[in-house]
Amino acid sequence: MPVISRFPVRYAETDQMGVVHHAAYVPWLEQGRVDWLAELGVSYAELERSGVYFPVVGLELAYRRALRFGDTVGVETRLSELASRLLVFAYRVFREGDAEPAATGRSVHVPQDAAGRVRRLPEDLYERLKAAAERET
Amino acid sequence: MPVISRFPVRYAETDQMGVVHHAAYVPWLEQGRVDWLAELGVSYAELERSGVYFPVVGLELAYRRALRFGDTVGVETRLSELASRLLVFAYRVFREGDAEPAATGRSVHVPQDAAGRVRRLPEDLYERLKAAAERET
Amino acid sequence: MPVISRFPVRYAETDQMGVVHHAAYVPWLEQGRVDWLAELGVSYAELERSGVYFPVVGLELAYRRALRFGDTVGVETRLSELASRLLVFAYRVFREGDAEPAATGRSVHVPQDAAGRVRRLPEDLYERLKAAAERET
Amino acid sequence: MPVISRFPVRYAETDQMGVVHHAAYVPWLEQGRVDWLAELGVSYAELERSGVYFPVVGLELAYRRALRFGDTVGVETRLSELASRLLVFAYRVFREGDAEPAATGRSVHVPQDAAGRVRRLPEDLYERLKAAAERET
Numbered sequence: 001m002p003v004i005s006r007f008p009v010r011y012a013e014t015d016q017m018g019v020v021h022h023a024a025y026v027p028w029l030e031q032g033r034v035d036w037l038a039e040l041g042v043s044y045a046e047l048e049r050s051g052v053y054f055p056v057v058g059l060e061l062a063y064r065r066a067l068r069f070g071d072t073v074g075v076e077t078r079l080s081e082l083a084s085r086l087l088v089f090a091y092r093v094f095r096e097g098d099a100e101p102a103a104t105g106r107s108v109h110v111p112q113d114a115a116g117r118v119r120r121l122p123e124d125l126y127e128r129l130k131a132a133a134e135r136e137t
Numbered sequence: 138m139p140v141i142s143r144f145p146v147r148y149a150e151t152d153q154m155g156v157v158h159h160a161a162y163v164p165w166l167e168q169g170r171v172d173w174l175a176e177l178g179v180s181y182a183e184l185e186r187s188g189v190y191f192p193v194v195g196l197e198l199a200y201r202r203a204l205r206f207g208d209t210v211g212v213e214t215r216l217s218e219l220a221s222r223l224l225v226f227a228y229r230v231f232r233e234g235d236a237e238p239a240a241t242g243r244s245v246h247v248p249q250d251a252a253g254r255v256r257r258l259p260e261d262l263y264e265r266l267k268a269a270a271e272r273e274t
Numbered sequence: 275m276p277v278i279s280r281f282p283v284r285y286a287e288t289d290q291m292g293v294v295h296h297a298a299y300v301p302w303l304e305q306g307r308v309d310w311l312a313e314l315g316v317s318y319a320e321l322e323r324s325g326v327y328f329p330v331v332g333l334e335l336a337y338r339r340a341l342r343f344g345d346t347v348g349v350e351t352r353l354s355e356l357a358s359r360l361l362v363f364a365y366r367v368f369r370e371g372d373a374e375p376a377a378t379g380r381s382v383h384v385p386q387d388a389a390g391r392v393r394r395l396p397e398d399l400y401e402r403l404k405a406a407a408e409r410e411t
Numbered sequence: 412m413p414v415i416s417r418f419p420v421r422y423a424e425t426d427q428m429g430v431v432h433h434a435a436y437v438p439w440l441e442q443g444r445v446d447w448l449a450e451l452g453v454s455y456a457e458l459e460r461s462g463v464y465f466p467v468v469g470l471e472l473a474y475r476r477a478l479r480f481g482d483t484v485g486v487e488t489r490l491s492e493l494a495s496r497l498l499v500f501a502y503r504v505f506r507e508g509d510a511e512p513a514a515t516g517r518s519v520h521v522p523q524d525a526a527g528r529v530r531r532l533p534e535d536l537y538e539r540l541k542a543a544a545e546r547e548t
Contacts, residue, residue, distance in 0.1 A: 008308070012434050014426045014427035015422060016429045017190060019192075022193040023164055023423050030160075043344065053154060055159075057201075058197075059200075060195075061196045062194065063192070063194050070317065158285075163423070164422070167421065167422050171419070181422070182480050207454065207456030296467040300437060304434075322428075327428060329430075329477075332473050333433060333470070333474075334470070335469070337466070337467060
């Protein structure tokens with residue numbers, strides 16, 4: 001089951017076109033995967049302290065309809081692909097109340113250690129992510 | 138010939154991984170296309186005042202090597218695709234002095250009017266963009 | 275009674291010092307006053323549509339202890355000063371669970387119309403703000 | 412002599428009021444003091460690597476006139492106060508071509524080590540800063 005993160009559009013996230021600036025969605029997706037991990041019982045803050053980092057190596061966003069200050073945003077996150085050295089998250093960004101997503105996206109991550117070297121996911125974490133990803137398909 | 142935008146990494150653009158946060162690249166690409174247009178003699182600020190907007194409908198980024206505070210960034214921008222209702226810009230982000238890009242990206246734009254309706258590019262602008270795009274191939 | 279806004283620290287809000295960057299607090303205060311107004315039944319989005327803007331003319335922040343990714347932030351907002359052409363909001367930013375604020379701040383606003391001219395607050399809005407400010411003292 | 416940092420307003424720095432959002436000035440001031448230090452031959456990136464951090468403990472901004480996308484910004488920075496455990500920078504933000512500042516500001520810093528403990532400035536750095544501050548008065 002995908003996890004939903006909800007928050008209001010911040011005024012600072014708008015631009016002079018009167019809508020949310022396209023860069024503002026990027027931290028939203030990040031919050032989406034942090035919440036997805038938290039739902040699984042995994043604190044990303046603790047993960048980093050244990051030496052596991054998920055830097056972004058790829059990012060894709062498709063913007064379908066504008067969001068505005070005053071809107072409440074829902075980010076629906078799921079893990080769409082998993083290997084021992086790869087994670088792909090998929091996102092759908094909704095304006096609360098809408099059936100169609102305002103944007104969709106994907107982020108690709110390669111697990112690293114604190115020194116920035118690619119590393120395998122710890123076995124137990126991998127198993128938990130795997131089980132969660134399968135529940136989402 | 139692609140246009141190069143240069144600027145220092147801002148401290149605020151770093152994150153606790155000690156490198157530039159992946160969201161910080163998005164305004165860099167935007168500055169890249171603003172500078173590309175300026176090089177062609179087109180002020181994006183004036184373009185908007187004349188009722189032509191280039192909202193982002195698609196965005197892709199591939200991050201290859203981390204950038205750090207203290208680095209000077211160069212964004213190389215070119216127009217890679219053009220139709221009367223579509224513009225695609227392609228970017229290569231370099232750390233000054235490096236031969237290989239730190240990141241590559243693409244942004245897709247659909248021209249709109251002030252009310253957010255899709256519109257054709259003004260003919261003269263289209264011709265100038267077309268000529269510039271051809272010089273870059 | 276002050277209004278409390280709560281949200282998690284975003285990863286993008288950290289910097290290479292490993293703590294929340296000082297600029298990230300500024301949109302938090304903004305969210306604080308938007309929520310304070312909402313609690314009063316005033317939508318800032320609608321206020322702007324009706325031609326009343328509260329641009330920031332002054333801002334002060336004192337940072338007392340660092341906040342970190344993983345922390346939940348609470349922003350306590352109150353209206354500390356009010357005149358027909360002036361609003362001052364005061365803020366205390368807490369890390370959830372702490373008794374002492376991590377930061378305190380103040381923002382000064384002058385009501386403007388859509389053209390950027392100083393204007394008086396609408397009478398009924400002024401009365402509601404006044405009553406709320408008095409309840410907070 | 413104050414040091415001037417120059418850069419274009421970024422589109423992402425605007426908000427739906429059609430002007431630069433007040434939070435966007437904060438990284439500008441930061442760039443101002445980084446450039447001020449660089450002018451003195453001090454790399455803030457290296458300073459941190461040597462264990463000297465200048466976290467912001469206080470920040471003040473007064474916004475006098477709006478800045479817009481299309482404007483070139485100049486930030487004039489000087490060191491206005493110095494003690495062995497305190498630095499205060501003062502800033503004037505200009506729109507290029509204007510005689511009057513668009514904003515003025517101040518940031519207060521307490522030197523820290525990597526663990527976040529207050530520390531004295533290294534003696535040689537203190538002397539260089541002192542000499543520079545005196546030249547500016």
